[in-house]
Amino acid sequence: MTSRLPPSSSPVSPAAGLAGAAAHLRRRAAPASKRPHKYAAKSVVIDGIRFASTKEGTRYQELKLLFRAREISELQLQPKFGININGQQICWYTADFRYFSHGKEIVEDVKGVRTPVYKLKKRLVEAVYGIKITEV
Numbered sequence: 001m002t003s004r005l006p007p008s009s010s011p012v013s014p015a016a017g018l019a020g021a022a023a024h025l026r027r028r029a030a031p032a033s034k035r036p037h038k039y040a041a042k043s044v045v046i047d048g049i050r051f052a053s054t055k056e057g058t059r060y061q062e063l064k065l066l067f068r069a070r071e072i073s074e075l076q077l078q079p080k081f082g083i084n085i086n087g088q089q090i091c092w093y094t095a096d097f098r099y100f101s102h103g104k105e106i107v108e109d110v111k112g113v114r115t116p117v118y119k120l121k122k123r124l125v126e127a128v129y130g131i132k133i134t135e136v
Helices: 013-028 054-068 116-129
Strands: 042-046 050-053 073-077 080-085 089-095 097-101 103-109 133-135
Touching: 042 054, 050 054, 054 073, 054 089, 054 097, 080 116, 089 116, 116 133
Parallel strands: 103 133
Antiparallel strands: 042 050, 073 097, 080 089, 097 103
């Protein structure tokens, strides 16, 4: 049984030549900001860090100010949480931010669209880790 790859993910054949290889690399290396986002979010780069939306970038700037003012500590970007059930890795949940405020751990997710997959992963993380994810 042969598998068919979509044209955008098909490998470059030697017969395609240099022009074909260059075109293939341009498709592959196109910056994410050039493609329209699925939910119309506009990516932004702040301090050399790319954020998926301007809302997320703005929240980063707010948290950075709170960190500098020592209102929060241990600011972490894109913390990952593994969902393991009965010793089996099910999935990963990546939040937007994690930090401590007055000794309490805060996990934040900047949301525009609450997809069914997000809702499920959020509930799983809250149950497995015993934390509350704050939506901003």
